[in-house]
Amino acid sequence: xxxxxxxxxxxQWRRVYKLSAFTSHRFLQEQLMSSPFSTHTLDNGLTLxxxxxxxxxxxxxxxxxxxxxxxxxxxxxxxxxxxxxMCFKGTPRRDWRQLSLDVDDLGAMWNAxxxxxxxxxxxxxxxxxxxxSIEILSDMMRANLPSDEFDMEKKVxxxxxxxxxxxxxxxIIDDLIQEAFGTHPLGQSVLGTxxxxxxxxxxxxxxxxQRRYGPNNLTFVITGAFDRDEIIRAVEAHCGGWQVSDHxxxxxxxxxxxxxxxxxxxxxxxxxxxxxxxxxxxxxDHAATADLLxxxxxxxxxxxxxxxxxxxxxxxxxxxxxxxxxxxGLFYVYLSVDPQNASQVLDIVRREMADLKxxxxxxxxxxxxxxxxxxxxxxxxxxxxxxxxxxxSLSTSTPLKTLEEERAEIDAVTPERIADYLEQYPLDADPxxxxxxxxxxxD
Numbered sequence: 001x002x003x004x005x006x007x008x009x010x011x012q013w014r015r016v017y018k019l020s021a022f023t024s025h026r027f028l029q030e031q032l033m034s035s036p037f038s039t040h041t042l043d044n045g046l047t048l049x050x051x052x053x054x055x056x057x058x059x060x061x062x063x064x065x066x067x068x069x070x071x072x073x074x075x076x077x078x079x080x081x082x083x084x085x086m087c088f089k090g091t092p093r094r095d096w097r098q099l100s101l102d103v104d105d106l107g108a109m110w111n112a113x114x115x116x117x118x119x120x121x122x123x124x125x126x127x128x129x130x131x132x133s134i135e136i137l138s139d140m141m142r143a144n145l146p147s148d149e150f151d152m153e154k155k156v157x158x159x160x161x162x163x164x165x166x167x168x169x170x171x172i173i174d175d176l177i178q179e180a181f182g183t184h185p186l187g188q189s190v191l192g193t194x195x196x197x198x199x200x201x202x203x204x205x206x207x208x209x210q211r212r213y214g215p216n217n218l219t220f221v222i223t224g225a226f227d228r229d230e231i232i233r234a235v236e237a238h239c240g241g242w243q244v245s246d247h248x249x250x251x252x253x254x255x256x257x258x259x260x261x262x263x264x265x266x267x268x269x270x271x272x273x274x275x276x277x278x279x280x281x282x283x284x285d286h287a288a289t290a291d292l293l294x295x296x297x298x299x300x301x302x303x304x305x306x307x308x309x310x311x312x313x314x315x316x317x318x319x320x321x322x323x324x325x326x327x328x329g330l331f332y333v334y335l336s337v338d339p340q341n342a343s344q345v346l347d348i349v350r351r352e353m354a355d356l357k358x359x360x361x362x363x364x365x366x367x368x369x370x371x372x373x374x375x376x377x378x379x380x381x382x383x384x385x386x387x388x389x390x391x392x393s394l395s396t397s398t399p400l401k402t403l404e405e406e407r408a409e410i411d412a413v414t415p416e417r418i419a420d421y422l423e424q425y426p427l428d429a430d431p432x433x434x435x436x437x438x439x440x441x442x443d
Contacts, residue, residue, distance in 0.1 A: 037400050040232050045216030046239055048232065049400075051223040051390060059130045059224035060383035062122030063141055064391045066219070067212035069192075070116050070185040071249060078192015079200055079208055081114040082157050086205065087121065088112070089149035091139040096149065099136070106132055109384065114190055116177075117326055117395040124383040127225045131234040134220075138238035141213055150202045158198070161191050168265070168272045169317075169336060172436050176274040177323075179261055180330055180432040184254040214245020219394055223386050254328040258430035264440045270316070271342045271437035272335070275349075279322055279329030279425055282396035287324055288409045289421045290331055294320040296360070296368040297352065298333060303368070304352045305333070314341050318349065326396040331427065342435075343443040354428035360415040373407045380406070 040048045068080050089096045103110050109124040121140060123133040165171055174189050181187035191197075220235055256278040280286040298305045298320025309318040315337040323330045333353070337345045379385035380403045393400050401409070435442055 036402055038228070042215065042236060042240055044240065044242055044244055045214075046218055046220060046235070046242065048220045048235055049222070049390065049394065050226075050228055050231070051386075051400075052226070052228070053224050056225050056383075057127055058124060058383055059127050059133075059222055059226045060122060060124045060387040061130060061133055061220070061222035061224075061226075062120060062137055062387060064219045064221055064394055065119045065121075065141075065213055066117070066217050066249070066395065067247075068114060068116050068118045068395075069188045069190040070251070071212065072185070072188060072192075074188075075196060076192075076200060076204065076208070077188055077196040078157065078161075078190075079196075079205060080119055080212075081190055081192065082153070082197060082200060083143075083205055083209055084112050084114045084119050084121075085153050085157065086145050086150060087140045087143040089153060090144050090146040092142055092144055093139050095146075099140070102136055106136070108133060111384075115395075116186060116188075116190065118391070120388070120391045122384060122387050124387075130222065130226050131230060134231070134234040135238055138235070141218065141239075142242075143209070145202055145206055145209065147202055150205070154197065154200070157191070158194060161194055161197065164191055168268050168270075168436050169334070172272045172274045172434055173332075173334070175261075175263070175434045175436070176276050176332060176432060177330065179259050179434050180256055180276050181254045181328070182257045185251055186254045186325060186328065211245050212247055214247055215239060215242040216244050217247040221387060221390055221394070223390060224383055251327075254325075256328075256432070258432055260433045260442075262435045262439060262441050264438065265436055266438075268437045270336050271339045271435060271439050273337065273342065273346060273433070273435045273442075274332055274334045275431040275433040276330040276332035277425065277427055277429055277431050279324070279331040281327050281329050282324035282393075283326070283398045284329075286421050286424065287322075287329070287398075289413050289417050290322040290324075290329065290425070292365075292368055292372055292410060292413045293356070293418055293421065294322040294331060295372050296365055297356065299368065299371060302364070304356075304364075305349065308348050308352055309335075309345055314345050314348070318345070324396065331425065339437060339439050342439060346442065350428070356427060357419070357422045360418050362415065365413075365415065365418075369410050369413070373410050376406050376410070377403055 038050045072079055088099065091099060094102065106125050106129045110122065112119065112121040121137060123137060125133050178187040222231060279290045297303055298318065300306065300319065305318040305320060309315050315335055317334065317336040320333045323332065333349055335345055335349065380389060390400060
């Protein structure tokens with residue numbers, strides 16, 4: 001099985017940022033004392049996070065490894081994503097065929113994904129199969145990286161990189177993040193480059209795996225219906241003997257860089273433009289405001305950009321998104337446009353962004369709230385989506401919230417809070433801009 005990795009288009013200060021699993025786990029224990037979630041930590045440092053939803057008959061569960069593209073040395077770019085693939089290719093107990101058959105016997109929906117902040121592996125199963133899933137998932141975390149499969153999977157990764165470069169709407173977001181954060185590790189590509197992936201050896205991956213997949217850098221997550229004590233016993237049985245590893249993350253806070261880069265590319269008919277401005281990190285009080293403001297400005301229907309650009313027939317896509325990291329954020333706009341309309345559309349978008357400080361339409365804001373709340377509630381009732389929501393919070397040390405708390409946070413955003421946000425994070429400042437397509441320059 002070759003896991004399907006999600007598209008990365010989900011997608012200010014100077015002090016030393018130190019994040020370790022110990023810090024993250026202590027943060028969890030403190031904030032969960034008064035929440036509906038619960039945790040348990042094994043003697044070796046592996047933390048378990050539980051969210052009980054008794055009304056359903058399934059559980060989504062898996063491991064979050066706090067190691068992603070931002071944790072990679074420059075000459076090993078792509079190793080986290082490559083390792084994710086290899087965890088499906090052989091374990092101490094199973095070859096890849098047996099692994100696939102055993103998961104099929106569970107009837108599990110399973111996959112994995114890698115991003116800037118980490119890597120996650122998951123199953124979604126009937127509740128009474130959860131302990132069987134734990135045995136298989138824990139086995140995958142100790143992958144033995146068979147040499148023949150390593151060489152084969154490297155070819156798969158290189159094909160994935162080649163395919164990715166044929167998708168300008170996805171590639172441009174990677175380029176934008178790199179442009180915005182410069183040489184900081186947060187700007188590194190999740191897939192890596194052809195050269196770096198080719199240079200990764202099995203021994204280098206084995207060393208990275210041993211160092212980054214220790215129990216003190218992993219978190220086990222389960223959401224749904226399950227017996228908590230039974231889950232703890234199963235995780236203890238299969239993971240309690242894992243040895244603590246030497247890991248950690250010590251990085252400066254990413255600094256935003258305003259810039260303008262136009263990449264002329266043959267064979268691309270549309271001009272793809274992405275521009276970004278600084279935004280708060282995920283755990284910041286302004287994060288919910290940034291997220292809602294992106295919906296208000298650039299949702300696919302009935303947003304400011306929809307009415308001013310899409311409805312006018314000037315572009316086939318004009319969207320806004322908020323990307324949140326553990327120590328930074330970006331508010332970005334993406335455009336796909338006929339080259340002859342590029343300058344006009346870019347002017348309109350900049351005017352719309354600048355005009356937000358002149359006031360927010362209350363009715364339109366309420367529609368954006370309803371749209372965003374519906375998306376969170378509906379996706380949160382899907383086991384795999386809910387698992388990903390929890391992992392996303394854990395990866396950025398953001399307090400875990402129930403769906404009701406998420407909805408209340410959206411409702412609390414007012415025009416006044418948006419005005420305060422725009423004072424701190426103005427959208428009419430100089431952006432980081434990347435254009436990719438047939439144009440040699442933008443007017």
